[in-house]
Amino acid sequence: MQLRDNFNSDTLMVENPKISKISPKIHIIGNDGWATFKAEGNCTGEGTSTDPYVISDLNINAGGSGSCIIIQNSDIYFKIKNSTIWNSGISFGDAGISLIGVVNGLIENNTLYDNYSGIRLDNSDNNLILNNTILGGFNIGIFFYANSQYNNVSKNIIKNGNYAVQSYFTNSNITIYNNTMISNTYGLYLAGVNHTITDNILKENLYGIRIGDSHDSKIFRNIINGSKSGAYGLYVINSDNVKIVNNTLKYGGDTAMYLVGGFYNEVIGNIVSYNGDNNGDHGVIIESSRYIILLNNTISFNTGSGLFLNEVYATTDYNKILNNKIHNNGGSGVIIGSSNFNNISNNKIHDNGAYGVRIGSNFNNISNNIFRDDAGGPYGAEIYISYSGNNNLIFANYFISSLFNPGRDLGSNNKWNSSSIGNYWSSYAGVDANDDGVGDTPYAILGGSYDFLPIWWDSPQILINSPNEDDTFELSPTFNISVSQGNVNNSWYTLDNGITNITFTGLNGVIDKEEWNEKGAGQIVLTFFVNDSKGYVGSETVQVIKSYDTPQIAIISPTLNEIFGFNAPDFNITINDLSPINATWYTIDGGLANYTFSGLTGFINQLGWGQKEDGVLTIRFYANDSLGNLGFEDVNVIKDTTAPNIAINSPIQDDIFGSTSPEFNISIIEENLVSTWYTLEGVAGTFSFTGLTGTINQGIWDSIPQGEISITFYAEDGAGNIGIESVIVIKSIPSQPGTPGIPGYNISIMLLGIFSIAIISLLKKMKKF
Structure with a gap:
């Protein structure tokens, strides 16, 4: 069905209009009028709350004049439902349904179109308008003309008209709930007090909601x-004590929310985003208003500034902007122009296209906000105070900004710190030596002002005293740190870049053994952390090396091929290892018998030594450490318990020598010969020689009287074994020959003497054997 549109240029279509009984226009006056209407068979019911009069399933065409249905001066219960009501007149008082002086009416599930007003209420209370569809061709979808209260408009669809719902100022306590209003000039245009507007969807209207002179109203959870x-x-406009809570305003072509001329209004928990076609379109404008509270709102991605406070015909003072998120707007986050005594606190303001806050007014309090990475405007500042901004107080804010100096102050007598604290500046270059949370030097603000008490708290600074870089350990190392600045609250370290953190107290300790043992050999980075009571963290790293080296043994004694006899050798060793040594032992038989010892010195077991044959013996020393690594070292020694064997080749027994000392030639069987010497019977001392041949000392020989002389030869080996062999020679020096034929000598007597000497010599030999 095609409808005419007196108020919009569009041609509208109604799909599937109700197939209902065609009815003439209806005009019911008073309760008696209802009785007559029923008596004529036009409705059902008894007019009670449980059995109301019901007008239903009608199709009423007003023919372009007057109203389709008029109910007047009625306080009984009735319903108008399931009807198609259309084509009223276009005069101000014409409507599809007009209620005048009516109480207790229910208008439900009707389709109304092509009327001046779809539903009009005048001096009517406690009526419910539910689930109706009001389509184009109307000036006002639902119109509260005058002196109506406690009416409820719920779950209606109102499209393509001028005003979806309109109320003049003498009406009150209208509830507008869960309606859908699309493509109207005004979604809601209300005056009057104590209205409740909740959970409505207003889409693609020129104005979403406009209320004026509408005190104590509530606007909750609407989507605009x-x-x-x-x-x-x-x-x-000009409305006080209005609560605007949890609404969503998006994708509008102009400023999303505009509050002007009101007092004590509250704007809480709303989302205002992606609005505005040009730079003058802001997220929220507050003009000529006082004591407004903006709390917990998100104002973001709007073309102009996020929030604009300004004076037009009255001052905009004493407002509170608290706990809002104001970010990514094309202009500044907040503009305070010609607005005084405002409190801007605890907001998060960041990534806006100009300033975080721009101030052109006086006596404002800017505190406890977080400013981060706003573009800074032409003056490169998070907060910009113009020449007209005076006596403002800015403190306890956090400026976490890439801007070199995020403050600029061209006004006068502005304070950038309170009596106790200033602001945090990420570009502050000073220190807080005494850890009182205040930087020791002022922070300079562009324009000549200073923050004399900048918030600053130095992170703790760690120095790792041990271990040192590239120290090598097998077992988990000890550590010792010191903190050069800051107060330590908690301490911890990690061996795996923070996957596992191990806490500790004090300044020294031992790296956790389980964590250490899980690490393989190679480089390990130890990172130590400390934080302070504000959560600031300081850290320092050191790289150490984990090793699996075996114990290294060095044998000082015995030495290689050292010779020993019957007595077992002593020993002296050294052991180098990064881990404690668990046990030490040695073997002299290839491990058939092991002999443990403690310390680094001792004696080879005498019993075991005595059981070994002469020859080369291998002594092997062992050590294992606490990690189970085993080291060993060998030394070969010689056991020799056999004395050298001497054979005297010359002189032979009873060789006779005269004045010339005899020569000798001997043989010695001994692999480890160390020294040789001889002695002469009756002569003190020994006479060493080398080799196997030689001559008896001539001088000593000369001093020996004639007769038998025992020569004893000695040979000593490396083990101290001594071999001995002797031979007896005769020293005989003939007398000098006399004059031949000397008289007085008897030849017989001379022979007897020679014989006697021979007998004596023989007897001595026999005695010896």
């Missing part, structure tokens, strides 16, 4: 999207 350029999503 796509308001047109040149209009506002939510416009509140």
Whole structure:
């Protein structure tokens, strides 16, 4: 069905209009009028709350004049439902359904179109308008004309008209709940007090919601999207004590929320994003208003500034902007122009296209906000105070900004710190030596002002005293750190870049053994951390090396091929290892018998030594450490318990020598010969020689009287074994020959003497053997 549109240029279509009984226009006056209407068979019911009069399933065409249905001066219960009501007149008082002086009416599930007003209420209370569809061709979808209260408009669809719902100022306590209003000039245009507007969807209207002179009203949980350029999503004018809570205003073509001329209004928990077609379109404007509270709102991605406070015909003072998130707006986050005594606190303001906050007014308090990475505007500042901004107080804010100096002050007598604290500046270059949370030097603000008490707290600074870089350990090392600045609250370290953190107390300790043992050999990075009571963290790293080396043994004694006899050798060793040594032992038989010992010195077991044959013996020393690594070292020694064997080749027994000392030639069987010497019977001392041949000392020989002389030869080996062999020679020096034929000598007597000497010599030999 095609409808005419007296108020919009569009041609509208109604799909599947109700197939209902065609009815003439209806006009019921008073309760008696209802009785007559029923008696004529036009409705059902008894007019009670449980059995109301019911007008239903009608199709009423007013023919372009007057109203389709008029109910007047009625306080009984009735319903108008399931009807198609259309084509009223276009005069101000014409409507599809008009209630005048009516109480207890229910208008439900009707389709109304092509009427001046779809539903009009005048001096009517406690009526419910539910689940109706009001389509184009109307000036006002639902119109509260005058002196109506406690009416409820719920779950209706109102499209393509001028005003979806309108109320004049003498009405009150209207509830508008869960309606859908699309493509109207005004979604809601209300005056009057104590209205409740909740959970409605207003889409692509020129204005979403406009209320004026509407005190004590509540606007909760509405979605206002796509308001047109040149209009506002939510416009509140000259209204006090209005609560605007948890609404969403997005994708509007102009400023999303505009509050002007009000007192004590509260704007809480709203989302205002992606609004505005040009730079003058802001997220929220507050003008000529006082004591407004903006709390916990998100104002973001709007073309202009996020929030603009300004004076037009009255001052905009004493407002509170608290705990809001204001970010990524094309202009500044907040503009305070010609607005005094405002409190901007605890907001998160970041990534806006100009300043974080721009101030052109006086006596404002800017505190406890977080400013981060706003573009800084032409003056490169998070907060910019113009020449007209005086006596403002800025303190306890956090400026975490890439801007070199995020403050600029061209006004006068502005204070950038309170009596106890200033602001945090990420570009502050000073220190806080006494850890009182205040930087020791002022922070300079561009324009000549100073923050004399900048918030600053130095992170703890760690020095690792041990271990040192590239120290090598097998077992978990000890550590010792010192903290050069800051107060330590907690301490911890990690061996795996923070996957596992091990806490500790004090300044020294031992690296956790389980964590250490899980690490393989090679480089390990130890990172130590400390934090302070504010959560600031200081850290320092050191790289150490984990090794699996075996114990290294060095044998000082015995030495290689050292010779020993019957007595077992002593020993002296050294052991180098990064881990404690668990046990030490040695073997002299290839491990058949092991002999443990403690310390680094001792004696080879005498019993075991005595059981070994002469020859080369291998002594092997062992050591294992606490990690189970085993080291060993060998030394070969010689056992020799056999004395050298001497054979005297010459002189032979009873060789006779005269004045010339005899020569000798001997043989010695001994692999480890160390020294040789001889002695002469009756002569003190020994006479060493080398080799196997030689001559008896001539001088000593000369001093020996004639007769038998025992020569004893000695040979000593490396083990101290001594071999001995002797031979007896005769020293005989003939007398000098006399004059031949000397008289007086008897030859017989001379022979007897020679014989006697021979007998004596023989007897001595026999005695010897």
